[in-house]
Amino acid sequence: MKNIAVIGAGSWGTALALTLSNKGHQVKICDVDREHIREMREHRENVKYLPGIPFNDNLAVVGSTEEAMEGADIVLFSAPAQHFRDAFEHAVPLIEDSMVVVNVAKGIEQGTLMRMSEIATLLKPDVKYVALSGPSHAEEVGRFMPTTVAVASKDMKLAEYIQDEFMTDRFRVYTNSDVCGVELGGALKNIIALGAGISDGIGFGDNAKAALMTRGITEMKRLGVSLGADPETFAGLTGVGDLIVTCTSMHSRNRRCGIMIGEGVRPSEATKKVGMVVEGMFTTVAAYELAKRVGVEMPITECIYECINERIDAREAVEILMGRDKKNEMHI
Ligand SMILES: NC(=O)C1=CN([C@@H]2O[C@H](COP(=O)(O)OP(=O)(O)OC[C@H]3O[C@@H](n4cnc5c(N)ncnc54)[C@H](O)[C@@H]3O)[C@@H](O)[C@H]2O)C=CC1
Ligand SMILES: O=C(CO)COP(=O)(O)O
Structure with a gap:
């Protein structure tokens, strides 16, 4: 059994701490x-x-x-993405060579437009880094309901180590070597979940949501591939898997925030009302800027960006998306 430090006691850090302690680790x-x-x-x-x-x-x-990191074998960071740099920077002097870092935040840093693994590697070039992502609402994981996630690392031995230490009969862990794809899938699906919520809030139906999810994964993949991700990753747990759970579940903070925006609540007010981090509100801005920087078209992200910045309202966003030029579906 291992000693595990969890940095960030939000719903996700707590659900993972419960899972890991239930497995017998000292957390x-x-x-x-x-x-x-x-x-x-x-x-x-x-x-x-x-x-x-x-x-x-x-x-x-x-x-x-x-205190948390004293004697730790594994250090799990579960602060929101915009706080990851602070949390990690504070921990850097305490990270010993033997410690493996697992990050579970899903986002892109505003301003720098960096992924979490890029921040970690910048601050500690020899960090043993693993990203954990996938369709996994804390409310279900904390109650030991069946869940699957993927752990990604450039070093497959590290991913396999975390797979062994985290896997239980209710928490199934897959490995993946595509850190970029896994991180981007987890971050970008929150934008589409905001959109799915907005659509539900307006009162649109399942057809609209299916359209947002399907065209959403297309633009997530388009950005991902341009940044070096494997397109196949977007068909897996951390891509379409997480997109499905976040766009359809009432546990989703992003979807709930979107529903309120669709009903006419101001975006800043909706975010406050959720009471927990709504990562999509930050990632939308970062992804919008990243897409512009690399010259990738992301029409849904652009509309959500305009919507949360209150430049257009939700119904105008729908008109813009439905009124776009004709396209071939297979044209990536
Ligand atoms: N809640 C969920 O079901 C899931 C959340 N995630 C991701 O996990 C991350 C955290 O989400 P939640 O737990 O929902 O957030 P939350 O809003 O429930 O809690 C965040 C916690 O982090 C703490 N925190 C902030 N800065 C910190 C720092 N520098 N050091 C230590 N703690 C710090 C806050 O005080 C708060 O207790 C997000 O990136 C989210 O996308 C991923 C999968 C599932
Ligand atoms: O990433 C998540 C589920 O896999 C959590 O999504 P929300 O932050 O929208 O609840």
């Missing part, structure tokens, strides 16, 4: 929010983000990254 979880830590210690559950699931005895709530 320590920490967070920057001191009041949240105090509350978790007192109640022995995550009252704020994942209520109703008691912590096992081998899941310790600790007050700092230093």
Whole structure:
């Protein structure tokens, strides 16, 4: 059994900490929010983000990254993507050669337009890095419902190590060597999930959502391939798999935010009302700029970008998308 540090006690960090402690690992979880830590210690559950699931005895709530990482074999980062740099930078002096870093945040950093593995490698060039992604809502993983994810690393031995240490009879882990594709799939599907939510919020039906999902994966793949990802990755768990769960589930923070926007709530207000990170609101901006930088067409992303910046409303976005020039479906 391993010692595992979890940095970030949101719903996802907590669900993974529960899974890993249930498997028998010694897990320590920490967070920057001191009041949240105090509350978790007192109640022995995550009252704020994942209520109703008691912590096992081998899941310790600790007050700092230093304490969490002491003696760790694996360090799992579960802060939101826009906070990954801060969390990782703080941890860098504490990362020993033997430690393996797993990141589960799904996003692209605003401003730098970097993926999480790029940030990690910049700050610690010899980092042993694994990305974990896939269709996996915390609300289900925390209750040990069957779930599949993929772990990606340039070093297949590292991915296989994490596969062995994380896999349970309810949490099935696949390996993948395409870090770029796995990271982009997890980040970009949140944009389309916002769109699926907006469509539901307006009152459109399943046809519209199927269209958004199918044309959405096409533009996700288009950007991914231009950045060096394997197109096949977008047909897997971290591409279409995660797109399906996020666009259809009421657990999805991105979809719920989109529904409110479609109903007429202002984007900033909708994000606040969700009460947890809505990664798509940040990734839309980063992906929009990335697509412009590499000269890739992303019409759905562009419309969501205009929509969340309140330059157009949701119904105008639909008109723009439906009124585009004729196309051949197979023309990537
Ligand atoms: N919630 C879910 O079902 C899933 C979430 N994810 C991804 O995991 C990431 C986290 O999402 P959630 O857990 O939903 O977020 P959340 O909003 O529930 O919680 C985020 C937590 O991170 C903490 N945090 C912020 N900056 C930090 C730092 N520098 N160091 C330590 N902790 C820090 C916050 O205080 C908060 O407790 C996101 O990128 C999300 O896309 C991925 C799969 C499933
Ligand atoms: O990535 C996720 C599920 O795989 C979580 O998506 P939401 O942040 O939209 O809930």
